[in-house]
Amino acid sequence: MDKVARLGLGSGVYLTAVQSERFKTGCLSVTLLTEHTKKTAALNAVLPYVLRRGTAGLPDMEAIAGRLDSLYGARIEPTLRKRGETAALGFFADFPDGDFLPGRPDLLSPTAQLLGEVLLSPATSGGRLRADYVESERDKLIEDIEAEINDKRSYAGQRLVETMFRGERYGVPKLGTAADARKISVQTLTRHYKSLIASARVEAFYCGAARPDQVARILREALADLPRGGVREMPATLVPETGDIKPRTIVERMDVTQSRLVMGFRLRGLDRARDTAAMLVFNAAFGGSAASRLFLDLRERLALCYHVSSSLDRHKRALFVSAGIDCGDFKRAREEIMKELGSIADGGLEEWELDSARRAVVSSIYSALDEPTGLEGMYLDRAVLDESLHPGELAALASTVSAEAVRDVARAAVLSHTYLLASEENDAEKV
Template sequence: MSVAEEKVRKYGGYNLHTVKTEKFKTNNIVVKWKAPITEESATLRALLPYVLQNSSNKYPNTATLRSYLEELYGATFFIDLSKKGDYQIISFSLEIANEKFLSNPDPLLKKGVDFLAEILFNPNGDGKSFVAKIVEDEKRALKQRIQSIYDDKMRYANFRLVEEMFKGEPYALGVNGIADKVDPITAEELYQYYEKSRQEDQIDVFVVGDIDEEEIASYISTKLPFADRTASEHTRAVHKEVKEKEVKEVQDVKQGKLHIGYRTNVVYGDEDYFALQIFNGIYGGFSHSKLFLNVREKESLAYYAASRIESHKGLLMVLSGIDQQNYEKAVSIIKEQLDLMKKGDFTDDEIMQTKAVTHNQMLETLDTARGMIEVFYHNAVSGVKVDMSQWLQSISKVTKEEIRSVANKIELDTIYFLSGSEGNN
């Protein structure tokens, strides 16, 4: 089967990833900035892309910036923040029409690169500081984003589980930074951090579409003049002595949130990573999984019950919403289902069904340019090269014994339960 292939060109200041495909009528350019997440920089880093997205020297306010995007046949520009392992990633994304499908021969892709160059290299400021009012406005918005985690109890339970499980580690930090550190940030300090990030971050540029790869590579190399830098060392999650702990928290909530964290001791690029994918699908990743069928359907203990893995940190999270009187029973069944996986108590049919769903899920992800870029970016984050054909073949070859073996590496770390006060111990 033919799946998307990327070409990677390494320059001194960044890596350029191009994917030539006729699947889309638009071209997508994504610039990703990667740096370790730290307590000192996390909040600055969470604020920076929103200030850069707001305006630039050429487009001094949001209205002129958005008006220019409309001129580019309604191009869409947005930013995103994410955390992969111990890294905090900033993404600048532009989706623009492919001029091949327009009667106007405007070189739209090149104009898109020019636009991103303006945003990334000519921010709205005087070369020493951003415009103070813009920074203050975006600080208010950042505080609202941080607060929104506390208002969404499912996200809050996730955040608290990670915070407890990785206490003292960078991974415990939220991707939006720390609320108390927002107000002290000045426009000058943020500009200094911008200069540092632009010069030191690992930069990866992705271009996906029906493109001339050589031509766009030549153009980007002149328009995005990222300074040479030394590639950062890839950090790997290290095995830690795990001691099971239980954390209970009481708030005014109607539905309890039972979220459980396990250390998988497996990360992206490891030989048994593919077995972990299939394990997760059978255990709690899909609607035919053991958690869904036993905790939610059979016992009616949970409003939702699922599991997911964090590929770069060796983390497996079980997420469930339960009535608090069902706490002990739900924990017991979740543990029991993992024990059954460790004993190999799952069928060939379950394996086949999970492989099929995993395979289809990956193909669906590769059906969008954004999904394609996220899949390929795993390689850039981990420093491990896995092409998509290899990924799909490796999934199909996973054996029952490999799934059982990877299950036996998984260790329970933290049980976190958020519940209402009524009937709580």
């Protein structure tokens, strides 16, 4: 059995350690949690990449890569995740378990040391982050933002979120905007960096064969230079009370073969802690699995699309549906999606559907617990949500969610925005 321990490593610094003999790869992550805002999104997005360019002792990427190669291809990769209105940025490291390598080397300590060095001892010039690194990573961030258009499904999803949550922090794109990215300077980024390492909540995660107390000791050493002072409260995601919502439809045209439909719903009146399991089971039944209503109805029965699915942001209590359709099928697809939602809200889910949805949720949680990366993601979510339930307890709850609770989630869903990325040549009247 895996042993899970949660330990404090210092002011606002926590470690979740999963001790397990099952894996051949160990993982270690260090994540700074901070508010996701328009002002800071681009700064947060660029920072891990600038830090990863070089440290005081290993001044460039080649030197860092050489060190990682000598640790049997250990990896230390920048991470940037948006969890509700929280930005989670830092580094994820993984390395082969020494038991499977010649000479059985310990790779945890040197990888942790290097991770600490990348985070806390960047290459600097005159007390600031190196200008050439900042400028080059800023330009790359701008390119990344401009390249978001390449993936039409995620681009359409992002456009919906930007529009639907305008005025809320949630509506700010994960990478920020190109205009904000252009404003990044050595001064602003250095200031932001110093403020973050001093005051952001730090979540470390480990999964592997080492004992939690050993990991804590190694990490305390690796993070010894963390200048803690005035640690801010854990950032929260706001879920505003919304009055009557008048659904809006936005159509944008582009040179695409297939149109992308995205619909955004607010889940009103639900309680994050109380209704989490019901939200997950509802999503699985609605469009989150191959036995779901949207898959079986829109794809298998009506052949309206190849891809259709629903997803949930339980941080923000929002529901999204995404489908790739022919432009001419827009109205029909939207009607069918609303019809299925209405049917679930009317208590139309059959017992076998509910049971499959429960099992899909339980299965996805337990499957994630069988992978170091899955474990890391689940425990990060748990930390951000300040959730008391362990993933296994959440799975147990999901397995007993009632038909009424799932129906109530469907009833709580209120359509806010519909976004269509439409092909150019289609007659505008069709949509």
